[in-house]
Structure formats: structure tokens, C-alpha cells
Amino acid sequence: MKIRGGVLEEIGRSRPYASSLPISVSELELDPPGNGEVLVKIEAAGLCHSDLSVVDGNRVRPVPMLLGHEAAGRIIQVGEGVDDLVVGTRVVMTFLPRCGECAGCAADGRLPCTVGGAANNEGSLLGGAHRLRRGSGIVKHHLGVSGFATHAVVNAKSVVVVDDDVPPDIAAVLGCAVLTGGGALLNAARPLPTDTVMVVGLGGVGMAAILTARALGVETVIGVDALESKLAQAVEMGATQVFTPASLTKSGLRADIVVEAAGNAGAFEAAVAATAPGGTTVTVGLPGPHARSSISPLGLVAEARTIIGSYLGSAVPARDIPIYAQLWRDGKLPVEKLISSRITLDDINAGMDELADGKAIRQVIMFD
Known part of the structure; x- marks a missing residue:
């Protein structure tokens, strides 16, 4: 045809x-x-x-x-x-x-x-x-x-x-942005409501991670992006605090779970640095194949921190998409x-x- x-x-x-x-x-x-x-x-x-x-x-x-x-x-x-x-x-x-x-x-x-x-x-x-x-x-x-x-x-x-009550534009976005950003939390990090969640890189995947964090009941959600316009949008998505990379460094703030969704080496380094002792960095961004980052192995050991690579949000789509569709249906996502x-x-x-x-x-x- x-x-x-x-x-x-x-x-x-x-x-x-x-x-x-x-x-x-x-x-x-x-x-x-x-x-x-x-x-x-x-x-x-x-x-x-x-x-x-x-x-x-x-x-x-x-x-x-x-x-x-x-x-x-x-x-x-x-x-x-x-x-x-x-x-x-x-x-x-x-x-x-x-x-x-x-x-x-x-x-x-x-x-x-x-x-x-x-x-x-x-x-x-x-x-x-x-x-x-x-x-x-x-x-x-x-x-x-x-x-x-x-x-x-x-x-x-x-x-x-998906059921017919899920409109096609919503259904489409479930298939990548939500699977990836949401899965960084739902599958890889699995936060408790009392955990502090930070998202570095506020494109579609990062914003989906913010929405999902709130849908999972996380009380403190922090958005980080170099573009000021993205920070205001992150607040609309449910972020309770927002920072540029420079203001984040100045604040010294660190989080229990940090999701890196920017897809570049600098953002990954910033995400690792912003992870609190005992915390977890989940990287879902896809930088160029030749990108390299520098981090301190001692910092990982001394502070008992974990780094997880999560492709497609560690998703099993047939299992996860119905979960997100129901969260959307319930008004939580x-x-x-x-x-x-x-x-x-x-x-x-x-x-x-x-x-x-x-x-x-x-x-x-x-x-x-």
C-alpha cells in the first residue's frame, strides 16, 4: 500500500x-x-x-x-x-x-x-x-x-x-517518554515517599520522571536544567524545588535518588555529585558513543552510593504501560x-x- x-x-x-x-x-x-x-x-x-x-x-x-x-x-x-x-x-x-x-x-x-x-x-x-x-x-x-x-x-x-479511553496522543507519549523517565523510578530506583528525588535534564523524559515521582507519592521532587524556562515548567509538573546547575552547586543540595535524563557527560557528572550518601544515581540519558565522564570512585565507596544504568526505564512494556495508563486514568499521572x-x-x-x-x-x- x-x-x-x-x-x-x-x-x-x-x-x-x-x-x-x-x-x-x-x-x-x-x-x-x-x-x-x-x-x-x-x-x-x-x-x-x-x-x-x-x-x-x-x-x-x-x-x-x-x-x-x-x-x-x-x-x-x-x-x-x-x-x-x-x-x-x-x-x-x-x-x-x-x-x-x-x-x-x-x-x-x-x-x-x-x-x-x-x-x-x-x-x-x-x-x-x-x-x-x-x-x-x-x-x-x-x-x-x-x-x-x-x-x-x-x-x-x-x-x-491500551483501552480506547486513552487518547492517541497520551498513548503515544506512554511509549517512550513515560516508559523511560517513569521507569527510572518505578523499576530502577523504587523511591519511598520520604525519599528526595532529583531529576537532572528536563526534556520529555525528565519531565515524565517528575510526574511519575509525584504519582508514586514522593513528597520532595527537585528539577535541574540549564534553561530557566524549563524550571518554570517543572514546577507545573509537580517539582517542589528547581535549580540551574550553577545554583545547585552553590546550594550544596543532594538527593537520595538522582535521575540523569539529559544525555550528556556533564549532566551525568552533576547527577553523581548531587547524590547523597547511601543514595542512587539512575542514568537514562543517551549521550554520544564517544562521551566520557570523570567521577570519584572513592566517593562511591566512602559514601556507599550506587549508579544504575537504565535503558528504556528498565521496562517490560507489556507490564508497565498498563500501570501508567491506570495512573493517568486515576488522575495521578x-x-x-x-x-x-x-x-x-x-x-x-x-x-x-x-x-x-x-x-x-x-x-x-x-x-x-
């Missing part, structure tokens, strides 16, 4: 992206779902730094690639061997499918799926299939989803069912606060500029 989607043509084009147009919105051919796959009509897709990191070259992926990994839509066709999903169901896409058989899948979310990770790196679906074409050439899949399009074929293990604007697919290059400038938390592409 013919679809319309946003294809990254070249990595590392100059900014502004609204002028250099690294992503072309064009017509493609989408093959029908194969064994174990489903065809989804996309309803909403969020712009995330993991998309931007491919555009700017921080994360090198094969191109041309149809971007987008945080999305929701309705199943309109199921392939052979799919017995637990039905046409008409709303689903959330998840960007790391789990094969269910490797050692990573046996680690209850602590480790990523080895098979899913390999497929993501290659630009294929789980199992190695490619369903996107343009002319005679293959277009690569982004993290098994390729959600910046009117339709997507994905492996059935890349989707999680106001995910709608993360959505800074709703845009069209044609706005995608300008949207990447907004993301790079730190002006947006979550822009969501809405499809008819």
Missing part, C-alpha cells in the same frame, strides 16, 4: 533543519504484514531526542530511514501467526521489542533484548524483515517502529494494547502536561529545530 512518511535522507545536515530539510515527507510503499506482524494506522507520534540524535549524527543509523519510535494507532490488519491482537485495537508502539527468549528478556527489564537491539541497529523489524520501499530501494525502519508515517508494519512484539504542541507531519523539520533548541517538551504529530 502507499503511505506518506518522514524519511531521514542524510545525517548531519546543517541547521536550521527547516531550511536544510534532512527529513523528506514523501510517498512510500509499505508491504503487508508478514508472519508475526501487524499493520497499524498511526494516530499520533511524538518527537523525541532519540529521533533528533539520528538527525544530528549523535546516533548513527543506516539511511534512508523512516524515523519515529514513540507512536500509537489502531491495528487494521494482522499477519499470520498473530492470535492475540485483533483489528480495531488501539496500541502503543515500543521501540525495543522483546523476543522473550534471550538472556536480556529473562532479566525482567533490567537488560535490553539482545535480538531486538540487533534488529534496531540494522534498521529492520524483529526477525530481520524490511517492509518499507521507495522505488526499487529499501527504506530502513527506525527502532522497529517508523512512526512518522500514516501507517506502519511492526512486529506484534513491538506493540502493547497527568501525561497531557508533557505535550507542548500538536503538529502535522509537514512540520517535522521545524519540529526538530524546536527540540534542538530546548523549546519543546513533547511535540506530537497528529494524523487524521
